[in-house]
Every structure is written in C-alpha cells, then in structure tokens.
Amino acid sequence: MSVSRRELLRLAGITAGLSAGGCLLAACGSPPGGPAGASPGPVRGGGTAPARRGGTLRLAFAGGGASETLDPLAAYSPADLVRSMVVFDRLFTVTDGAAAPALAVGAEPAADARSFVLTLREGVTWHDGSPLRAADVAYTLAALTAPTSGAAAELTAYLDVAKVSVTGERTLRVPTLRPVGDPATLLAGAGLPVIKEGTKSFRPGELAGTGAFRVTAFEAGREARLTRYERHWGGAPPADELVVLSIDDPQARVNAVRDGQADYASDIPYALAKAGAGAAGLEIRSAGERRRTGYGFVLNTTRAPMSDPGVRMALRLAVDRQALVDAVFLGYGGPANDLYGHGAQYFASDVPVLTRDVARARELIKAAGAEGARVTIRSADYETGLNASTELFAEQLRALGLDARPQIVPPAAYFDPDGLAGADAVVLPLGPHPLSVIFTRSAAYPSLAFADPELERQTATAVSTTDPRRREQAWRAAQRVMTERGNWIVWGLGDTLSLTRADVTGIEARDSAKYPYLGKAGFAA
Amino acid sequence: MRRPAPTARQVRALANRLIVAVFLLVLLSLVVYVGVDLLPGDPVTARLGQAGPARVAEVRAGLGLDRPLATRYLDWAAGLLRGDLGTSATGRPVAEMLSARLGNSMLPAAITVVLMVPSSLALGVTAGLFRGRPADRILSTALLLVVSVPEFVLAGGLVLVFAAGLRWLPAVSLVPAGGNPLDTPAVLVLPVTALLLLALGYAGRIIRAATAAALRAPHVEFLRLNGIPPRAVLARAVLPAVLPVAFQVWLTTAVGLVGGAVLVEKVFAYPGIGEVLITAVQTGDLPVVQALAMILGAAMLVALLLADLGTRAMVPSLRTAPR
Numbered sequence: 001m002s003v004s005r006r007e008l009l010r011l012a013g014i015t016a017g018l019s020a021g022g023c024l025l026a027a028c029g030s031p032p033g034g035p036a037g038a039s040p041g042p043v044r045g046g047g048t049a050p051a052r053r054g055g056t057l058r059l060a061f062a063g064g065g066a067s068e069t070l071d072p073l074a075a076y077s078p079a080d081l082v083r084s085m086v087v088f089d090r091l092f093t094v095t096d097g098a099a100a101p102a103l104a105v106g107a108e109p110a111a112d113a114r115s116f117v118l119t120l121r122e123g124v125t126w127h128d129g130s131p132l133r134a135a136d137v138a139y140t141l142a143a144l145t146a147p148t149s150g151a152a153a154e155l156t157a158y159l160d161v162a163k164v165s166v167t168g169e170r171t172l173r174v175p176t177l178r179p180v181g182d183p184a185t186l187l188a189g190a191g192l193p194v195i196k197e198g199t200k201s202f203r204p205g206e207l208a209g210t211g212a213f214r215v216t217a218f219e220a221g222r223e224a225r226l227t228r229y230e231r232h233w234g235g236a237p238p239a240d241e242l243v244v245l246s247i248d249d250p251q252a253r254v255n256a257v258r259d260g261q262a263d264y265a266s267d268i269p270y271a272l273a274k275a276g277a278g279a280a281g282l283e284i285r286s287a288g289e290r291r292r293t294g295y296g297f298v299l300n301t302t303r304a305p306m307s308d309p310g311v312r313m314a315l316r317l318a319v320d321r322q323a324l325v326d327a328v329f330l331g332y333g334g335p336a337n338d339l340y341g342h343g344a345q346y347f348a349s350d351v352p353v354l355t356r357d358v359a360r361a362r363e364l365i366k367a368a369g370a371e372g373a374r375v376t377i378r379s380a381d382y383e384t385g386l387n388a389s390t391e392l393f394a395e396q397l398r399a400l401g402l403d404a405r406p407q408i409v410p411p412a413a414y415f416d417p418d419g420l421a422g423a424d425a426v427v428l429p430l431g432p433h434p435l436s437v438i439f440t441r442s443a444a445y446p447s448l449a450f451a452d453p454e455l456e457r458q459t460a461t462a463v464s465t466t467d468p469r470r471r472e473q474a475w476r477a478a479q480r481v482m483t484e485r486g487n488w489i490v491w492g493l494g495d496t497l498s499l500t501r502a503d504v505t506g507i508e509a510r511d512s513a514k515y516p517y518l519g520k521a522g523f524a525a
Numbered sequence: 526m527r528r529p530a531p532t533a534r535q536v537r538a539l540a541n542r543l544i545v546a547v548f549l550l551v552l553l554s555l556v557v558y559v560g561v562d563l564l565p566g567d568p569v570t571a572r573l574g575q576a577g578p579a580r581v582a583e584v585r586a587g588l589g590l591d592r593p594l595a596t597r598y599l600d601w602a603a604g605l606l607r608g609d610l611g612t613s614a615t616g617r618p619v620a621e622m623l624s625a626r627l628g629n630s631m632l633p634a635a636i637t638v639v640l641m642v643p644s645s646l647a648l649g650v651t652a653g654l655f656r657g658r659p660a661d662r663i664l665s666t667a668l669l670l671v672v673s674v675p676e677f678v679l680a681g682g683l684v685l686v687f688a689a690g691l692r693w694l695p696a697v698s699l700v701p702a703g704g705n706p707l708d709t710p711a712v713l714v715l716p717v718t719a720l721l722l723l724a725l726g727y728a729g730r731i732i733r734a735a736t737a738a739a740l741r742a743p744h745v746e747f748l749r750l751n752g753i754p755p756r757a758v759l760a761r762a763v764l765p766a767v768l769p770v771a772f773q774v775w776l777t778t779a780v781g782l783v784g785g786a787v788l789v790e791k792v793f794a795y796p797g798i799g800e801v802l803i804t805a806v807q808t809g810d811l812p813v814v815q816a817l818a819m820i821l822g823a824a825m826l827v828a829l830l831l832a833d834l835g836t837r838a839m840v841p842s843l844r845t846a847p848r
Contacts, residue, residue, distance in 0.1 A: 065805065066622035066626055066800075066801045067804060067813070069615060069617070076572055076808075217702040219700075221800060223702045225702060248794065249791050249794060251792070252793065255684060262697075410564075410806075411808075412567070412568075412806070414571075415581075445578060
C-alpha cells in the first residue's frame with residue numbers, strides 16, 4: 001500500500017503551512033474582518049442572499065475516483081451524493097433535523113403501524129417529460145434491496161419490500177416488518193432517491209431524474225456538468241449550470257478556489273481554514289451550529305471493563321473535552337453532552353455537558369477494580385481528526401491509570417466486525433441525522449449496541465408509536481438512559497467548513513453539510 | 526561494420542529470458558492477488574460497514590467474495606489471460622475504469638521521459654566530468670536535494686510559486702469532462718515539471734556516478750595520457766560505458782513515473798491512475814488495486830527485460846560472450 005489517508009492529511013497540513021507562509025511573503029493581507037495575527041471566525045450559514053437567475057457554479061467535493069457513479073442508489077463519495085441529490089429527488093428530506101415532504105407529500109401509518117400509505121406529489125415530471133408514478137417508487141424500493149445493489153439500505157430492516165402494492169397512480173401501500181410510527185422520518189433519514197421504473201443504466205443523456213438539474217456530461221472522478229431543469233416541481237432553479245468537480249485532496253480543493261478555478265470548495269480541514277480565505281472576495285463558511293458533527297466514542301459493553309457502568313461514567317468524567325476540542329477542532333467547534341444527534345428533532349439539548357472530575361473518576365475506576373485495565377480504542381481517519389482525537393483520548397485515559405492503547409486501522413478495514421468486537425471503544429462521528437438513524441447506526445454491530453431493557457423498550461416505542469407526544473417522551477427517556485448509564489462518550493461538536501466565493505448563495509445543508517443540496521444554489525444578485 | 530547473424534546460442538538465450546519472464550509474470554500475479562487480498566478491509570465492509578454485519582454478509586455473498594481464495598484467484602487469472610481485468614466492487618469493469626486513466630498518466634510520464642533522457646545525460650555527464658569541482662558540487666547537491674524532498678512537498682512548492690504566487694499556471698489540473706489533458710496543455714506543465722525534477726534527481730545521480738567511474742578506467746586514462754582530444758575520449762570511451770547504465774535507469778524510471786506519480790497527481794488533482802489507486806485502497810476496492818499492481822508490475826518486468834536486451838546490444842562483449 002503506497003499511501004495512507006494519514007499521510008495525505010499530513011501532506012495537506014504541510015502544504016497548508018506552506019501556503020500560509022507564501023501568503024505572508026506575498027503580503028496578501030489578512031482577510032477582511034479579522035484582527036491582524038488572529039484567525040478570523042468563519043462566516044455562518046450557506047449564504048442567505050437570494051440567488052439571481054443565471055450563472056455557472058463550479059463546486060469542488062471529495063470524489064470517489066474512477067468508482068464514481070451516476071447510480072444514485074450506489075452513491076458513496078460526497079461528489080456522488082451531491083450529484084445524486086440534485087439530479088434525483090427523495091421522498092422526504094431531512095430539513096433542520098426533521099422530515100420535510102419532497103416527492104412524497106404524505107406517509108400515513110395504519111392504526112397498527114404495520115404498514116403505511118405513501119402519497120406522491122402531483123405535477124412531478126421526469127427529465128424526459130413523463131409524470132412520476134407510484135410504480136417508480138415501487139421499482140426503486142425493489143432495486144434498493146437487490147443483494148448486489150451496494151446501497152446501505154437501512155430501510156431493508158423495516159420495509160417488507162416484496163409486499164409493496166401500488167394502489168393508485170400516485171399512492172402505494174408499504175407493509176413494514178415491524179411497527180413504524182413515523183414513516184416520513186424513517187424515509188427521510190434513509191435518504192432514498194427515487195429512480196424511474198425500468199432504469200437499468202445510468203448514462204448522461206439517457207438518464208432521467210426528477211431533480212432540479214439534468215446531467216449533460218459526466219466523467220467519473222473528474223467532473224459532472226448539470227443543466228437546469230426548468231419544470232422542476234420546486235420551481236426553476238437559479239443557476240444555469242452546475243459543475244461538480246471531484247477533487248479529493250483538500251489542499252487542492254482550496255487551491256482551486258483561490259486560483260479561481262472553482263467557486264466553492266466543500267469540507268475544508270480545520271488546519272487549512274486556520275490559514276484564512278487567502279484572497280479578497282473569498283470566505284470561510286461554517287455550515288452552522290445545528291449542522292455540527294458529533295465526535296465521540298462508542299464503548300463495547302459486551303466485555304470488561306466497559307461492561308461496568310461505573311467505568312463508563314468514570315471515562316465520561318475524566319475526558320478533557322476542552323483539550324480535545326482545542327486540539328482537533330482548532331476552535332471550530334465546542335464540547336458536547338455525550339449524546340449523538342445534536343441538531344435533530346427530539347434531541348435532548350438540555351442535558352448539560354458533564355463537568356470534568358478526575359478525582360471522582362479515579363474513585364469509580366477503583367471501586368470497579370479496573371485500575372490498569374487494558375482499553376483498546378479502535379480508530380480510522382475516515383473523517384479528518386478521528387485518529388488525532390483517539391490518540392489524545394488514550395493519553396487522557398492513561399493519565400487516569402488505565403492501560404489505554406489506540407488501534408489505528410485503514411478506513412477500509414474499520415468496520416470489520418471482529419475488529420470492532422475486539423476493541424473496548426471505537427471512534428464514531430455522527431452528523432445531525434434523525435434520532436432513529438442515530439440509534440440504529442450507533443448500534444449497528446452487536447459490540448456497539450447497548451443492551452439495556454429500558455433503552456430497547458423506549459427506542460422501540462419511539463420508532464413504532466404514531467403519537468408524536470409519546471414519541472417525544474420515548475426519545476427523551478431513551479436519551480436519559482444513555483446519559484445515566486449509556487455507552488457513548490460524545491466529547492465535541494465540530495463545524496463543517498467550506499471555502500467559497502462570497503457571492504455564492506443558497507447552499508442548503510440537509511442530511512449532512514458535507515454533501516449539501518445544490519438545487520437552490522447560485523450567485524447573489 | 527557488418528552485424529554478425531544471430532547464432533543459435535543467442536536465439537536460445539533470448540528464448541530462455543522470455544520463459545523466465547513468463548514465469549515471473551505468473552509468480553507476480555499470484556503475489557499481487559494474494560497480497561492485495563490480505564490487505565485489511567474489503568469493499569463491502571468499507572462501503573456498507575455502517576449498515577451492520579447482516580447487510581455486509583449479504584452483499585459479500587452477492588458479489589462472490591465469500592468463495593475460497595484459490596477459486597477466486599484462478600477465476601481472476603483466467604480472466605487476465607482473456608484480457609479481462611475483473612469487475613470492480615462498484616460493479617463496473619476494471620478495464621473500463623482504468624483505460625482512460627492509464628492514458629492520462631502515461632501522457633505526462635512520456636513527456637517527462639522525452640525531456641529527461643537528454644537533460645539527465647547532460648547533467649550527469651557534466652557533473653561527472655567536473656567531479657569534485659564546484660560545478661559538480663552544486664549540481665550534485667541540487668540533485669540530492671530534489672531526491673530527498675518528498676514529492677508532494679516539491680509539487681506543493683511548485684504550486685505555491687507558479688500558481689499561487691506568480692499566477693502563471695493553474696493550481697489544479699482540472700480536465701473538463703469529455704476532453705483530455707492535451708486540450709488544455711497548461712494543466713500538464715506543473716505535473717511534468719514535478720515529475721521531471723524527481724526523475725532527474727534519480728537518473729542524473731546514477732549517470733554522474735557511471736561517468737566518474739568510466740573516467741577512472743585504465744583505458745580512458747591511457748587515451749588521455751596519449752593526447753587524444755577530450756571530446757574524442759568522451760565520445761569513444763566514456764559515453765559507450767555510460768549509455769548502457771543510463772539506458773537501464775531511463776527504462777525503469779519511465780515505468781516508475783507511471784506508477785510513482787501517485788502523490789504528484791494527488792497534489793494537482795490530475796485525473797490519472799494515482800487517484801484511482803488511492804481511492805481503491807481507501808475504499809477497499811481490491812479488484813482495481815490488483816489490476817493496477819499487475820499492470821505496473823508487468824510493465825516493470827518488460828522494462829527490465831528490454832533494458833537487459835538493450836544492454837546486451839550495446840555492450841559487444843556481452844553480445845558475443847558465451848553464457
């Protein structure tokens with residue numbers, strides 16, 4: 001293996017340092033608004049000024065090399081996901097942490113929550129002019145669950161796809177394998193793009209979506225050119241054309257914007273952002289406080305010492321959140337309250353951040369007889385800073401008298417079930433997904449799940465009840481369990497940063513700010 | 526001068542070398558396939574890991590990844606013989622994914638080689654002729670510096686100076702969809718410069734050493750002491766000794782440029798195989814890694830074979846001596 005992600009990140013750091021130096025030498029001046037010597041805070045939000053009609057917007061995202069695809073069900077890299085979201089529409093989207101109607105206007109659960117009726121929006125057309133029909137959705141669900149589809153398909157655990165029945169031109173009945181009380185949020189969280197019935201290949205030209213833009217040219221790992229679809233159900237999008245550039249190296253993305261080869265560079269590492277925007281008319285933006293990603297660890301409660309609730313509490317009391325926030329986020333973030341799902345509907349934001357108490361932590365460890373216990377912490381840099389946070393966390397645990405050892409693996413090997421089961425803690429970043437997604441993903445492996453009867457009862461209720469009040473109470477109770485004795489240590493919330501021309505506007509963060517929705521993006525008037 | 530007809534012995538020697546080369550290729554395929562398979566991670570775990578073990582197992586079975594290693598190797602090797610490089614974990618044929626990319630990577634490599642051959646010879650021989658004197662010290666130090674600086678720092682420095690600073694050239698080598706790098710030749714300048722500096726550092730130093738060694742040889746000293754003009758000594762005695770060495774260095778460097786440009790391509794976001802290789806390793810897309818390793822390994826074998834034959838052709842004593 002010739003190069004690891006780690007080395008690439010180091011490279012990014014080195015070149016960031018170089019360009020910062022170059023900037024000083026060339027006397028390009030500090031960005032407007034920032035005091036000399038201090039790095040300016042990022043501009044919040046995705047640009048709120050109304051976008052004017054017209055213009056070609058060039059946006060750079062991390063891509064997937066030659067394995068990029070126009071198949072939205074196989075979308076994987078940020079560039080893939082961004083394209084898929086703007087060319088195809090979803091049934092429901094995640095907007096401000098809750099489900100919002102898109103191609104579907106309703107998902108009405110039956111009284112027993114064992115099925116739901118999906119009603120599609122009227123007046124939606126595919127890029128070839130034909131109307132959206134219920135059969136298209138049924139086809140999409142079948143394609144999703146094909147064994148080789150490669151789609152993550154968390155939905156397959158809930159939907160009884162084989163028994164889906166089309167009940168009208170724009171309605172279908174979807175039976176579920178277990179009760180689902182809020183199908184709209186389930187569908188929104190799964191981010192399911194709808195493809196047209198009979199779609200077999202995904203080539204530019206013949207490909208039809210319902211989205212705000214059509215694909216006119218595509219080269220995997222290089223660029224996709226998308227043109228406005230005037231008849232989009234959400235109104236004609238402002239920009240004439242979007243160019244989605246695949247640039248994997250963050251430094252190269254930054255260079256492309258500074259050099260005027262692109263207007264927007266997504267997901268900029270904190271170290272690069274510290275160097276400032278680097279030229280007049282550019283700005284560093286954060287996707288906003290509600291869009292922050294929770295960085296933390298999930299403890300393996302299936303074996304000692306993490307099976308002891310006292311040890312879990314001790315770790316949460318001992319972790320130096322501020323030190324981690326300073327070292328990993330470089331100021332672009334803040335400490336967190338040990339719960340994943342910040343920014344989501346029903347998130348318990350009133351749970352306070354635990355005050356650090358090392359003496360109490362030592363007592364708890366002693367009471368549990370866990371002094372000197374071996375703690376293996378598994379990590380991979382599939383997001384910037386995960387390995388750094390793991391190294392620092394391990395150091396903090398060693399100061400507590402535990403034999404903590406980071407286990408750094410390549411990203412491709414990270415989710416190996418045996419590897420996860422053999423670790424006492426695993427690193428896990430989670431964005432502002434709906435809580436149902438948060439609780440499913442953080443417990444996707446037996447060694448990560450927290451087997452607690454009350455937690456299981458409450459999450460089951462939260463997912464199955466059709467009553468919003470009961471759902472809110474159940475999520476609250478589930479989060480209380482996690483706060484009191486759970487296996488999460490979410491130490492911080494990190495910003496998602498971008499470098500952009502100041503007049504770029506309308507970039508909407510939906511599921512994740514790392515792959516925003518571009519249907520409303522354009523240049524400010 | 527009449528070239529003697531190849532003797533039966535020479536033909537047999539050539540045949541032997543080809544047999545050895547084929548044997549090495551088979552061995553290489555085995556090492557590549559098994560070695561890459563042993564890398565931690567697989568495409569399904571990498572992509573679908575978050576979805577949980579049940580889904581991972583289902584898709585693994587769907588892709589046939591749960592079959593024994595030997596079966597999969599034999600399938601893959603049989604495919605190679607038919608010219609089929611296999612199917613990527615994304616479901617696309619590997620050959621389709623690599624074809625355009627290989628061409629893109631070979632283009633700057635080829636330009637670099639064309640520039641490297643004369644310049645490394647000139648630099649190396651000059652430094653060798655002036656060995657120990659200031660000109661040599663400056664040249665050798667410069668070459669050593671270029672070799673020791675990591676390629677991404679070198680490439681990053683070029684971006685700083687020529688793109689960010691002077692704004693002469695694009696910082697990122699973007700190639701529009703549907704086009705190829707020759708449509709926008711400016712995007713090639715910085716990658717080629719970075720590659721050329723790296724190649725010069727390596728080839729120049731070896732050629733310098735070969736020149737210095739040739740100058741110390743007794744027959745060169747004999748010619749010099751007998752008042753033969755330096756130019757003639759260089760042409761008749763020094764260069765013939767240096768060229769076979771240079772030829773080998775050039776060939777291996779050329780192959781190395783295609784494969785070793787990974788980091789340079791990364792810095793410039795140049796759409797070559799480097800990016801494919803990095804993404805494939807990161808996402809555990811093993812069929813792509815295997816195909817690339819096989820292609821580059823085979824190219825290196827062929828280059829070494831050619832270098833060997835070329836050296837034989839250039840060195841009379843090797844050509845005629847019994848083996």
